[in-house]
Amino acid sequence: MYVCICHGVTDRAIRTAAESGVRDVADLAMDTGLGTGCGTCTGLAQQLLDAESQRLTLPILEAA
Numbered sequence: 001m002y003v004c005i006c007h008g009v010t011d012r013a014i015r016t017a018a019e020s021g022v023r024d025v026a027d028l029a030m031d032t033g034l035g036t037g038c039g040t041c042t043g044l045a046q047q048l049l050d051a052e053s054q055r056l057t058l059p060i061l062e063a064a
């Protein structure tokens, strides 16, 4: 689904960015332009980044 309509950024693109180490909307904005239009997408984008980074770190925590 499109998270940022202004710049055509999808949830998949945000998850892929999280896998590459992006952790906040400011970094997403530099890479994709997300949030630099109307700005209504930033909250959902950050939620997706947080959820994805949490999912990515869980296996490491389980191994500790």
Ligand code: FES
Binding pocket: 003, 004, 005, 006, 007, 034, 035, 036, 037, 038, 039, 040, 041, 042
């Ligand atoms: S929907 Fe992302 S800047 Fe407008």
